[in-house]
Amino acid sequence: MPRPTPTGPAEPFTPLHFQLVLLRRMADHNPELVETARADLGVSVADMREANRRWQAMLHARGGRSAVSRYRSILGAPERRLTRTVGDLACEALLWPVPLWPHLRFEVLLSPTGAVWNEWLIRAPGTPGPSLRTLADLTPWSCTVDEAARAFAPARPLEGSAPTRWGLAFAAPDEISGEPRRVRAEFTWGLLQRWTEI
Structure with missing residues (x-):
């Protein structure tokens, strides 16, 4: 007998889930820091694994959204849009806040054709960075x-x-x-x- 198909919408993939994706990769090097951050977010290890599984499924889905569309659907409208110069090219950078790291922003750097060139955490504009001497x-x-x-x-x-x-x-x-x-x-x-x- 076939299993019934769920009729309700899937749980939205939220900024909280996205933070869990970031933490999942960092757990390989700093499990203690990730454990503390996970506890602060009030989520379980299973929650983090499930968020990563869903993220990977989105990345590899046939006919899935473009990277920019995916970030907009998860994180909402960018907090800031900046122009960055890469060589001779003027590129657009989209920035979103990340509550786990309030002094950082998640940056998606777009090529002039709209392709995603880079996706990473940067210091929030106007926020002083660390003193790095030794x-x-x-x-x-x-x-x-x-x-x-x-x-x-x-x-x-x-x-x-x-x-x-x-x-x-x-x-x-x-x-x-x-x-x-x-x-x-x-x-x-x-x-x-x-x-x-x-």
Whole structure:
């Protein structure tokens, strides 16, 4: 006998679910921070897994929405729209607030043709960034890719281990000796997760 088809609408995918997607990727490197954030949101591990499952299904659905349409449907209208210059091109950046990180914004960078070029967390415009002077300042979730690259220039981009991950190689002073050490910093969704010496 066939199973009945649900008649009610599926539960909407909300900004809360999207934050769980961000946390799910970060749990690989910082499970304790993710556990605290998850508890603050009042959701279970199962909730986080289910949000990620639904997100992946949306990403891989045949004939699904474009990336921009997907973000608009989940996060609503962007809080801000900015123009960013990439090489000789003027690109549009759409910014949304992320309650878990009130001083950050989720940025979707669009090419002149409207294709999504980048999706990550950045410092909210007008919000002071962290003071990054030594390796001791590079704590998990303390800074974004751009902030680390500026603080410890010149930084070399490295390929990430997944589509939502980025790496940077640079030299930063040791907090005790002051001697520069070469490190690889790893970022998930644009937010620092850890660094290792190279």
